[in-house]
Each structure stands twice: as C-alpha cells, then as structure tokens.
Amino acid sequence: MNPVGKSCLIITGEKSGEEHALSFFKELRFNSPDTKFFGVGGEDLKSAGLELLYNLKDFSSWGYSEVIFKIPFYIKAMNHILDEVEKRNCKVAILVDYQSFNLKLAGKLKARGVEVLYYVAPQAWAWKEYRVKKLSAYVNTLFTIIPFEKKWFHNRGVKKVVSIDHPLWTTYEKELKSFSSTFFVPGNKKPMRLLLLPGSRQFEVALLLPEFIKSILLLQKEFPLEVSIVKSSGVSENLYESYNQYFDKIYTNEDLVIALKSTDFALASSGTVTLTCALFEVPTVVCYKTSLLNQFIFEAVVRYKWFISLANIVQNRTVFPELLQDEVSSYNIVSHLKFWCNNERDYRELKEQLKLTKKLVRGEGIDVPQYLANVINYSYGKKLDTFS
Template sequence: MKSCLLIAGEKSGEEHGLSFFSQLRNLQPDVKFFGVGGDELEREGLELIYHLKDFSTWGISEAIKKIPYYYKALKRIEDEVERRGCKTAILIDYQTFNLKLARRLEKKGVKILYYVAPQAWAWKEWRAKVLEKCVDTLFCIIPFEKKWFMDRGVSKAISIRHPLLDHYEEDLKGFFRQKKDLEKDEVNLLLLPGSRNFEVFGLLPNYVSVAKKLKEKFNVKVSIVKSSSVSVHGYEPYAKVFDKEYTNDELTVALKEADICLAASGTVTLACALYEVPTIVGYTGSLLNEYIFYQFVKYKGFISLANIVHNKEVFPELVTPYVTEYNILKRALRLFENHEHYNEVMDTLATTVKTISGEDISIPEYMSKKISESYEK
C-alpha cells in the first residue's frame, strides 16, 4: 500500500497541517498517511505512531532529560518508513527534530516536503545547508525567505500564505481603515502588553506613563487587552487609566476600534498590521532569554513579525533596556505630529494582506503531485 509520513510534533504544527490535510487525503484516497500529530489530525485520518503530547516538554531541564526518548522516536519512525516502503514525508515546522529526521530519510531516498521554513536567516544559518541537501520542496511563510533559501542552494522553495491570514481573513472581509488626523480627532490608543507576566510587568508601566502624557496633549482614549494568563496584579495599579478593557477573545474588536497601539513583540504585531493599526513595539524578555539573545544570537534584524514580513521598519521597535517612557513617547509623537510619516505607515499597512498571501498555488494539489511522482520512479 502507498504511504506518506506526516510529522506535526507540536500544536501549531497540527494547525498548519489541518489547513491542507483533509483535501490532500481526498486527492490521494489510496495513500495511507501515518506519523505524529494530535487528536484533530487523527480524526482527519492520520494514523498516529506518536501523539504530539508525547513530544511536549516544559523547560530546558525536561527537554534534556527527554533527549534519549527523541532519538528512540527518530529510530522508530525511520524503521516505520522503511517497513511501509514510504516514498514521501511531509515535515511540519518542529525544526530540531524534523531536520534530524530529514537527514536520515534523505539517505533512504525519501522525498522531503518541509512545511514552514526554519528562520535560518535569523540564527543557525547552517540549517540552510541541511535543507539544501535533504529537502525536495521548502514552503516559506515569510515573503523574502524563498529567495534567501534558493540563493543558498535549496532547489525548490515556494512562498505560501501566512497562517495568520487564514485566522483573520473572514473577519477582515468588508473592513476598511479610515485614516485620521491624530492631532485633532479623538484617538483610541490600544495597549497590548503581552500574555506573559514578565511582559506585562515589564512593559505596562511605561505604556501607561506614555498614555497619560498623550492624554494631556491630545484627545486620547486608552483601552487595553487583558490576558487571562497574567496575574491581575499586573493590571490593578493602572485600572483608572483605562477607558475600555477587552479580553483575549475580543482582540479583533479592539484592533478594529484602535487608531494607534503600543504592543509587546509577537504574532500580535502582524495582527496589528493586518488591521492597519500603527504600532510601537516593545520587547522585554526573561533574564535567561535576554542572556541567550545577546550572547548567542548574531541576528541584528527586525524582531516584530510585521516588520519582518514587510522587510522594513513599519513599526518602531524598542528592546530592553531601551523600552523607556522617553523612547516610546518620542516615537508616538512622530505618528501624532508628522502627518507625512503617519500616511506612509498607513499606506504600507494597507498592503499587508497582499504581502503575506503567497503564490497562487494549491498546496494540497502540489503535495499530491509530489506523492504520485515518488511512486512513478
């Protein structure tokens, strides 16, 4: 029986897989799909060799303890591929594990389709060499990645629509962002200080101070999206500052009503770009993360997803220790008082959907063709 391996070793990978798996199965009804995934992929017809929960770890120490388990899993999957005569493997994200697996499977002549390119342009550039040697097709969600990887020898790279667009596309239908005169109009300033305690405790005090200064000078209303995963003590001291509060589930409502935003770095910055909200981005990490970043990461480019996909600074970025009231306020005032700059930002944000829409290609049909070709040889 024809078979195809699929590896989605974490929840985000399963969500990526669900975007194409059902249609792929319909196109290849005679192919048995097996591998690693979660409950949803199993319901769609994936035979689980491992459940993605088997691969989850919390913290560095647990990950180290689990290394022997991962190597046993690599060997078992490799043996299953050989036993089933599998010719194609779809490896979704989960870079550390999947790159090791790709090396092993390539030696057995398995065609590797790698879905969601690792950010080798940011750190561990050597991964591009592994992909060059092992991968038949690399699927990229950041627009510039296709050229970056192909310039480094990857034979085939495809630019695909960013998964976040799938999440917001329906809500964005019919949405139109009206430009404002921030100096004269009423302005809704939205605070998005993050979903982790260290982010909120690190960013919110300065964000609130800036909000107060802006309220003194302009007609500003202040709103905030509060995360249920953050201690209430992170928000309580500033309760009187907020004119409106939103929950996590109300993020899209908050973004539609916002005119300018102060946000923590993360995927939310791309959501801000999709809803065309000029944003100032702050990054504060745990002490361990900051140490690792400054000691080992050579990447000196953009940190916010919105700037990365546009490949230029659309949103000002401030990284610890530069996330100060003075620096944030300076960049906010430029948006309020420099109309030309504000209009340039808004014009760029209006192109975000198009920028991350990817090539006009059907992923299920492309993968189906690759599976069929692998059995024609």
C-alpha cells in the same frame, strides 16, 4: 495505527507552527481522504484530525537555556516518532518550522527513505547559515514565505524551493479582502483602543505584561482608554488574573481577527503576531524581552542585525518600532504611541506602508494543500500529472 495504508507525518513544535499547519491541513485531508495523519500539534490540529503522538505543549520552551534542560525529552520523542514512522510505513513528512528539532529529524527521515517537505524555511539568512547544507541534503522541497528567501536559498544549493503565500494570508484571506482600516483621531472624545498581545509563552508574558500595564497607567493620564488583551491558551491564567482589572475586553487566540479589527494600536511580543498586526493595518509597538543568558547567546549567534519582527523583515525596513530588552519600558512604549497620536502625517504614512504588506506576503500561486496531496499520492505509487 495504519500499517498498510497511506500515512503522513506532520510536526509542529510551537503555536505559530500549528497556525501555519492549520492553513493547509483541513483542505489537505479533504484532498487526501485515505491518508492517516499523525505527529506533533496542539488542540486545534487534533480537532482538525491529526493523531497526536505529542502535544506541542510538551515541546514548549522559551530561549536557549530552557532547551538545554529538555534535551533528554527531545531525544526520547524523536526516537518514538521514528519508530512510529517505520510501524506505519510512512513515506511523507511535513515538517513545519521548529528548526531546532525538525532539521535533526529531517536527516533521520531522509535516511529512512521518507520524502521530506519543510514548510516555512528556517531563517538561515539571519543566523546559523550552515543549516543550508542540511536543508540541501535532507529536504526534498523547501517552502518559503518571505519575499527574498527563494532566491537566497536557491543560490546556496537548495534545489527545490517553492515560494508560497504566507500562511497568514491563507488563513485570513477572506477577512483581509473585505477589511477596511480605521483611523484614530485624538481629541474626538472617543477612547483610544489599545490591544495587548503579550505572547503565547509563559516566560514572555511574565516579562512583558507588567510593562504593558505600566504603559496603560501612563497613557490614562492623557487619553481615555479602552484596553483589550488576547490571552493565550498556552499560558496559565494565574499570570493574567492579577491584571484583569485593567482589561475592558478579553479575547482568546481564536478571536484575534475580531480584536485587531476593534483596535487602534497594539503592543505586541515579537513574532508572527506582528505580521498579523501589519496585515490588518494596526500600528504596533513590538517588544522583545528574555533572560540575560538567552540574550547573550542570541547576540553571539545572530548575524541579521536589523529586525526581530516579521512585519519589518517582510518589508525589509522599519515599519513598527522595536524595543529590545532594557528598551522595553513604559516610557518608551508610550513615547511611540504618543508620536503617532501627535503627528498625523507620520501616522497616515505608516498606515499606507502597512497596506503594502498584503502584496509582499503573496507567493507564486501554488495550491499548497493540493501540492502536498499530490506528493503523498506520488510517494505511494499513484502518479498524478498535476504534481510538479
């Protein structure tokens, strides 16, 4: 505990949020060495120096129906976090994504005089646009990572909006600058290298992995295959073990870049990983499957009807095919893969489209760790002329 010194709250409620935070956290600690950081994160943030009040595994839920059953836990956790904020005289909070919890927390932090920085704007342009009013009222600085977002939020009353490099660019910049894409050529006796990315949550892996395996069995009838999978540390090994016989290579989350550099195609759950696939120019079939109740709620509240994957949202067009719910079948998955293999012109056009992703994920050139360190120093009375 640090009741008299500088402290900063960081909240990430999901693995993707932790990855976003990791893109700035280590350098932030270096830039602000006398600040104690505490909050919610995973093992990676803990190893990097974040004092955990809760592990993000405690916050994990998949879909709307699961969230309902965890409401008592969320209320208890929020009250505990607020108590710690007061005990530590915390004056700055960095809330990373996870809008269902963080927007409520932002209001309570603002009421306590805490400077609230919201890192990665919620997709209010897609659903629940009323959240913009809360962002305007509770958040001092909103960071955006999708090209059109800064103008969209600013036009709706959010005063301080900063467009930054997408955290994935920050994380993988070195690898991306030295990366050279490869092309799959069917019929050259080399196996098709296929990477499975079934997700980071128990529920989605349980729904998607069986269809991915069926797809492998279909593909094997026409192509020699080398199948790899990235296993999530947040998913029980029991979900994977009955399928291990199908995998030639097994990677962990930490080896994602190695896996992407070593594959021709990918099958992926919707989400952040689809943008990573696009950055490394891997043609990907995106799949989304959830319970019927979650799907009903999703369709009732979402206005943004076009895309579910970040790869497509960033480019605002269909780059990767998206399969939703009943569309997620081995037949449909294999059809898309075979299309790329049998239509060289379309395949090469896709690879060219993916190159554009690197340009679109760049922001205004803000040094995020230094910006955050300046806010902390400013809030504790040490004004720096580099803060803006």
